[in-house]
Amino acid sequence: MALTDTKLQRLQPKERSFQVADGNGLYVEVQPTGKKVWRMQYRIGGRDGKKEKITLGEYPAYSLVEARRWRDECRAKIVRGQSPARAKQAEKTAAAEAEKDTVRAFAEAWFADVVNRTNSEPRNIRRILNKDVLPAIGDKPVAEVRVEDVLKVTDAIKARGADHMALHTRNAMKRLFAYAIARGKIQFNPAAAVEARFIATARSRDVALSSQEIGRLLRGIYQSSAKRQYKLALHLLILCMVRKSELLEARWEELGFDKAEWNIPAERMKKDKPHLVPLSEQAVAMFQELRVLSSGSEWVLPSRGSLRQPIAKSTLNNVVRSLNLEVRDFVIHDFRRTASTHLHEAGFNSDWVEKALAHEQKGVRGVYNRAEYLSQRKEMLQWWSNFVDAQIEEGRNVVIGNFGRYLPAA
Structure with a gap:
């Protein structure tokens, strides 16, 4: 007798599994x-053919109606001499093979085979992949990535x-897809089709703000x-000569006000080495003000939305973009070059x-020069800091703050 939902719901388990038939080979097994x-x-092949069994899934995840529809689809294959069980296995195999050809899988292979061996800073490529590329297209088959995906x-x-x-991310994807071409998986590089000039104009790497521009910028x-x-x-980025990410991700536990020092741990540094920043009187005063403004957060610069996370990486860029100043086109990273x-x-x-820039020196000079030069x-x-103060003071008519004896309040 055919099953009904009422009968299915009333079926109770026993010590051993048992089967209840619905018809035409379909049954439910109660475990x-x-x-x-x-x-x-x-x-397959009539009465004398090989007996096979195939599983759909659990009830009620698959309803009675869905199970009967599945049975009819299997019957249609059997009539054509096809094995539903072997077809299902072939689909699983194909899916497993397709998973090997995803962007994520190729990215891992490329990183291990090429990036780790040839790139001086593989961690930067790893960050690009994990932050932006893989979350967006990681599960997509590499052969299906189009220009619009890039x-x-x-x-x-x-x-x-x-x-x-x-x-930088487009360039990394371009190299990744070039690797896929070399492995015979694709014939077209979708990242190479996106011209660099349509993403960003390469900036000169020698921008250093003049003393007058420093004053105009900070005012x-x-x-x-x-x-x-x-x-x-932004003021601290100029004074401390650190990278933007090193300040944005700073925690209060790194600051030592008694010694006027900032200890940045290795895992947050570009070269994976700890960096000690001696703080000027002005920098100490700014950090002390930020301590009050952080409202008890562990972060030096907590997010507006949550004290449990730092501000977004784009926040300071947006502040700089909003300024309307008579200063050359620059990026925040140019603060380091300006100081240098x-x-x-x-x-x-x-x-x-x-x-001070946490740069590694090359060659013999770098090998033998291990001094921290802390006092210097x-x-x-x-x-x-005093020099920067002097530039701000030139034509200043705005209250900036009392950052040590070198910058009295207006």
Whole structure:
């Protein structure tokens, strides 16, 4: 007798599994655990043919109507001499093979086979893959990636104010798809079809703001409508010569106000080595103000939406973009180059400057030069903070803050 939903619901488990038929080979197997599983039994090639069995899944995840529809589809294959069980296995095999050809799988193979062996900073490529590429197209078969998929990735990065990171990401995808071509999986590189100039215009890498531009920039920042935390953050990036991410992801546990030092752990540094930043009097005062503004968060710059996470990476870029100043086109990273240029021009030792920038020196000089130059860097960064103060004071008519004895309140 055919099954009904009422009968199915009333079926109770026993000590051993048992079967209740619905008809035409379809039956439900009731297991001791209480699970009710749809299965079908059939023969290929008539009465004397080989007996086979195939499973659909559990009831009620698959309803009675769906199970009967599945049975009819299997019967249609049997009439054509096809085995539903072998067809299902072939589909599983094909799916497993397709999974090997996803962007995620190829990215891992490319990273292990090429990036780790040839790239001096593989961690940067890993960050690009994990942050933007794989979440967007990682599960897509590599042969199905189109130009619009690449643009979707780069447009999302540009939307958060990181045009040049979008360009770096496109370049990484271009190399990834070139690897897929070399492995015979695709014949067309969708990332190569997106011209770099349509993502971002390559900037000159020698932008260093003049002393007058430093003054105009910081006066403009403090006169803007940006949040106080963002103004202080931009000022600190200039004074401390650190990378933007090193400040945005800073926690209060890294700051030592008693010694006026900032210890950045290795895992947050580009070269995976810890970096000690001696703080000027002005920088200490700014950090102390940020401590109050952080409302008890572990982060130096907590997000507006949650004290449990830092501000977004695009926040400070957006603040700079909103400024309308008579300053050359620049990016935040140019703050480091600006500081380096002025310190060298002032006659400071190049080793001290490079150490302040957390740059690794190459060759024999880098091997034998292990000095931290801590006292020299402290003196140098105090001089730099005083120099920056002097540029702000030139034509200042806005309250900026009391950042140590070198910058009295207006």
